[in-house]
Amino acid sequence: MSVDAARTAAYDIVRQVSEDGAYVNLVIPRVLREHQLSGRDAAFVTELVSGAVRLRGTYDAIIDTLASHGIERIDPPVLDALRLGAHQLLSMRVPDHAAVTTTVDLVRRHVGHKPVGFTNAILRRIGRRALGAWLDEVTTGLDEDDALAIRYSHPRWIVRELREALPDPAQLVDLLAADNAAPKVTLVARPGLCEPDELPGVAGKLSPYARILEGGGMPGDIPAVRDGRAGVQDEGSQLVAITSAAAPIEGRDERWLDLCAGPGGKSALWAALAAGRGARVVANEVQRHRADLVRQAVRALDNVEVTVHDGRHGPWEPGSFDRVLVDAPCTGLGALRRRPESRWRRTTADLDDLVALQGQLLARAIELTRPGGVVAYATCSPVVAETRAVVDAALQEHAGLDLESMQQWWPHTDGTDAMFLALLRRRE
């Protein structure tokens, strides 16, 4: 059997992800174009690549028990092929002989003859059992965190962080499972620019502006999305913008600052809400190319000024904003379902660096907010060190600051990314 274009494309993508640090969601559309794949083939490639990358932790544990010298000794191009084969055998409805033969042919063509026998043997053995039986075997005798890490394909440190963040640790399994299910595409109809029923899909569950594309689809083909009156935005992200815009403020409410705006989803919804109340938004972003994305996101609005500064040092007057949003750079562990590779790239060292930056950005936001004004601190991570701990430290350090509310949305209960939002008010 010769290898079809879809599997060749899938192999090309996983190699770019593991060798060049590419992002699955960015590489897939480019490689699909290069290989001229669409429709069912494109859906097959997307499912195969996303699944093989996301469930790598599970498949590697199985491959490790079967490889006599252990997984570390397997050449990376062969290991990537084995992961693709394992996903087809254990999680997709691909007949075993097709999964094995096409994967072996991929290895023969892209790596050479030498590992062909090894690849064939490993895949045949994987195909002899169903996923559940393999999971029971490779988790026997492990402690709970190691077993969950393999069963739900999350690094062990992330399992621990998520357990600590949950209100009830009994929900951990549901959360880990939700991280492994690709979310539906959600649109936002920016108020004042677009009505939700102008968009395809069904109404969202939490945001009045949301539409959910049940069967997937190409948002870029929707006219309102093309002209910036609507966009693609998770409901959790919409709720952060809506809730931080709705917090009541006594007196003037005209100057809003989004301190960390790139790529601009929240800025655009915030600015649409601000426009309805005669307020203006400064949307700031430290990276120039991400500031360009913000300009693109807010192109249908005329009440936004996009600036490019390090939010800690931008040239704004203290106390000059009525409302400041800090959607802080974070580990993104609340959006794992969206980014198949991200759980394997993040480390605890990232966490330490980010927590320091988050505290500095929040401190600056507090300084820039006028007495009586509102500071909204948000992350797309539920990790305690990035959420409650940052807010608690700010409350300790800044006299004259009140905590109004803290909210955490979750994939397994709300169907959103795990977004955190704290609303703080500077005392008059």
Ligand SMILES: C[S@@+](CC[C@H](N)C(=O)[O-])C[C@H]1O[C@@H](n2cnc3c(N)ncnc32)[C@H](O)[C@@H]1O
């Ligand atoms: C979580 S993202 C913001 C997402 C955005 N609010 C949205 O909804 O589209 C955090 C952003 O902060 C930016 N950032 C990182 N360090 C920063 C700094 N020191 N000052 C301002 N922005 C920063 C990152 O480049 C990134 O674009």
